[in-house]
Amino acid sequence: MDYRFSEDLQLALELLRCSKKELAAQLGTSTMTLDRWIKGLSQPRANALEGFYDYAFSRGIDLNRIKAQLYQEELGRASEIALFHGSKSGITGPLSASASRANNDFGQGFYCGETLAQSAMFVTAFPHSSLYMIAFNPTGLSCLSFAVDRHWMLTIASFRGRLKDYDNHPVICELRRNVSAADYLIAPIADNRMYEVIDQFIDGEITDLQCEHSLSATDLGRQYVFTTERALEQVRVLEHCFLGQRERRHYEAERSESTRIGLTKAKAARRQYRGQGLYIEELLS
Secondary structure: OOEOHHHHHHHHHHHHOOOHHHHHHHHOOOHHHHHHHHHOOOOOOHHHHHHHHHHHHHOOOOHHHHHHHHHHHHHHHOOOEEEEEEEOOOOOOOOOHHHOOOOOEOEOOEEEEOOHHHHHHOOOOOOOOEEEEEEEOOOOOOEEEOOOOHHHHHHHHHHOOOOHHHOOOHHHHHHHHHHHHOOEEEEEOOOHHHHHHHHHHHOOOOOHHHHHHHHHOOOOOEEEEEOOHHHHOOEEEEEEEOOOHHHHHHHHHHHHHHHHHHHHHHHHHHHHOOOOOOOHHHHOO
């Protein structure tokens, strides 16, 4: 187990202002066992691990968010960037751009979010998922940034295999070359609902302007995508963080609410910009 369980226990004791005896009673264990956990002399079983993090979260002690804020402050002073990676089953071995699927937003790469919540929301449905806190030093690296616009929409659609009829079009070739030339990318995050909107654009159901404003309605923040080994050499894992059931439910509810609001805004945007903009066959004629 590579969670910082001992440190988290000590922090929780301080923030909860309780004794070891009181915390041990809440966790259904002995003070002696708790003391061994704190000293790192033994490791808890899975149910005890879950019990501790759920109890802390239920008492308003959001350990992951607290640590995320501390890392952001610390790294900001060192000209580094704090990022977050949600993993379905954990990271094994050194970081690699080739470990991910080729049909991700920008192909293979190591994907991170700017906030803890972003990364957590995308993995809460997976039973063995967890979070990683990441430090990144951008010095000397080439970066390609995207906004919510037609270039971003077309690039994502191409890498996800939705533009096969236009694979050799000069616009698509240039977009892919630009991605390949960068060490890392910064781009808006898209979810399944947003992919459906992009598909409607690709299928000729809506214009680029309707698509763009519909996608802008759901702001999921930005992602960093590291696509070269040179970039990954400047990325380091700070900490592996446990994601308890209560915290999962919190982020699931947060994502559901965000999706609900986004759907309403997207419908309004589609209506407002009807008849404006260009259809895909006009863009790539």
